[in-house]
Amino acid sequence: MQEQPQVLYKNRYVPGINTLEVYLQHGGYESFRKALTMTPDAIIDEVKASGLRGRGGAGFPTSVKWVAVPKNRDQEHFLIINADEGEPGTAKDRDLMNALPHLMIEGCLCSLMALNASKCYIYIRGEYIEPWKSVQKAINEARKAGFIGKNVLGSGLDFEIYTHLGAGAYECGEESALMSSLMGERGMPRMKPPYAPLPQVKGVWDKPSVVNNVETVSTLVPILAMGGAEYTKIGYGSPRSRGTKLFSISGHVNKPGIYEIVLGTPFNEVLEIAGGVKGKLKTYIPGGSSMGFAPPTPMDYPFDYEGIPQNTKTLGLGSGGLIVFNDTVPIVPLAARLTHFYHHESCGKCTPCREGLNWMAKIYDRILAGAGRESDVDLLWDICDNIRGKSFCPLGEGAIWPVMTSLTLFRDEYLQYIRTGTYTPPVAVTTAG
Amino acid sequence: MSVFSEETIARLDELISRYPTKKAALLPALWVAQDVGGGVLNPDAMEAVASHLELPPAEVQGVATFYTMYNKVPRGKFAIEICHNVPCMAFGAEELIAHCEHSLGISAGETTPDGHITLARVECLGACCNAPAVQIGSKYYENVSAEHIDALIVQIKSLPDNPDHTPQGLISETASF
C-alpha cells in the first residue's frame, strides 16, 4: 500500500487540538497570517494552482467559483459555509467540526481574505448540536485571541463569523436552497444561470455570495501553508484530481471510519485502508447515496473525480461517502429505503420529483409487501426516465440514480425478489484444505 | 404582552443583530421559541416570533412547517431517534427499531402513554461509520446494540425531565461556550 500523506488530518489525533491553545502550538493560524499579507488575487492564484475542487459533492473548481465574485468592495460580499451534511453515507464534516473546528475557522478566514469579504455564515444542520457547539466555542476563542472581530491583528480589516443552525431539511444542502433558508425562508431552490444571475453576483440579500463546503475551506489552510504548486504534487490521479480528500467509509468493511486519502488511490487500496471488505463485495456507493450503486469490478481503478464515473457508471466521487455492501444484503430494500428518503426530502417545488418519487415509493412498498409485479421493474425505470433531466434541482437526479443503477446491475435479483419475496445470497464456494 | 421573558427577547435581539434583515433570524428565533416551550413550538410562541421579527404570522407558520425539527405537536420529553438509512440498515437498524418498539410497547413515530418517550425513525445522522446511530436530544450514540439501548431506556425512564429541553438547554447561550 502507498503511504497516505495526511494534510487535513495531520493533527487530527493530537489531544486537545480542538482548543485554540493546542491548535496554535501546532502552527495554527499561520496560513491566515500569511493570507493577511497577500492580495485576494494572489490567494486565488494559489488555489487555482492547487487544482482544489469543491468537496461538498459537485467537485466544482473552487478558484473558478471565486473569480466570478466582483472585485469591488463597495458592497458587502458574503461567504456561506455549507455544513448541512445530510447525504446518506457522509460523516466527514461532522468529524472536522468536532475534532478540528479551528482548522475550519482558519479556512473561513483565508477564504474571506480571498473573496474580499468580511462576513461568513456557517450553516450547520439542526441535528449537529455537538459540532455546532464545538464550532461556536472555537469562534469564541478565536475572537478573544483577535483573529475575529474588528481590525484583526492590526490589519485594519474586520471579520465576522456566525453559526446558523438549520432545522431538518436535506434539500437545504443544495446551495440555492441553503441561501433561501439562511434568509429565513422555506428551503427551496432558486432559478440558476443562465436564467438567473450567478450567486457570486447576486446571492443572499442580493449581494455577491459564495457557498463552500466545510472541507473545501479547511483545505485552504494546508494549501496556503505549502503553496498551491506543492499541493498538486500530492496525488497520483489525473491532473484534474489533485490532493487529498476525506472519505467516510461505512458498511461492510472491517474498519469503518473517516480517512484522508490521496485522490487517485486505486479503489482496492481504499478498501484496504478501511480494513478490507467484510465478506464478499456485492456493490458499493462511491460518494454518498445520490451517486448510485457500482459493480464489484473493476477494483484497481483510480478512485477520483474522473476514475469513478468512468469505471463504475455512477455519478462519481460526490461527497466522499463510500458505502460498502457484501452479498448478504438484498438490493431491493436498499433502493426502497433510499427512494423513501428522497421522497421524504423532496421539497415539492417541481412535479417530476414530487410525484415521480411518490409513485416509486409506492411501487417499492408493494414489492416489499410481496405484491409486486414483474412489470414493476420496467415501470420503475420509466418513472426514472421521466424525472431524468426534468427536475428543477439535482435532488431529483440524485434520487433516481440509486434506482437506475440497481436496476441495471441487479435486474435478475429484482425479478427473483418480486417472484419469491426473498433474497437468497449466493452460496459461498469453499475450497477444501 | 409577549409570551417571551425579557431575557428571551434579549437573545432574539442578539440573533437579529447578526443578519442584514430581521427575517433572516427566523430559523434561530424559532429554535429559541421551541426551547422556551420545552421542546414544542407553540402557536403563541410562533405568533410572538412573528411580531418580534415584523413578519406576517402566516409566513412564520409556513416556514416552521417546512422544517421537520420544529415540533408543532408535543412529543415525549425524550425522543429516541434511530437512523434507518442504508449504512445503518446494513448494521441492524431495523432490528434495533423493532427491539425498541417491543420494549417500549409503541411503534416508531409514537409516544409512550405517559408522555415520556417518543420513538422515531430518522434519516442519516452523519455517523454512518459507527452504525447504527441513535440521537437522543443533543447527544449521539454510536455502534448501538440492543443491550446499549436498553440501558439508555432505563436511564431515561429514571430522569424526570430532559435537560436539553430547558429554556437554555438545546440551544443554550452561544457566547457562554
Ligand SMILES: Cc1cc2nc3c(=O)[nH]c(=O)nc-3n(C[C@H](O)[C@H](O)[C@H](O)COP(=O)(O)O)c2cc1C
Ligand atoms: C440535494 C442536495 C444536497 C446537498 N447537500 C450538501 C451538503 O450537505 N453539504 C455540501 O457541502 N454540499 C451539498 N450539496 C452541494 C451544494 O449544492 C454545493 O455544490 C456545495 O455546497 C458547494 O461547495 P463546494 O464547491 O465547496 O463543494 C448538496 C447538493 C444537493 C443537490
Ligand code: SF4
Ligand atoms: S427536484 Fe424539484 S421537488 Fe425535488 S427537491 Fe429539487 S426542486 Fe424540490
Ligand code: FES
Ligand atoms: S446512515 Fe445512519 S448515520 Fe448515516
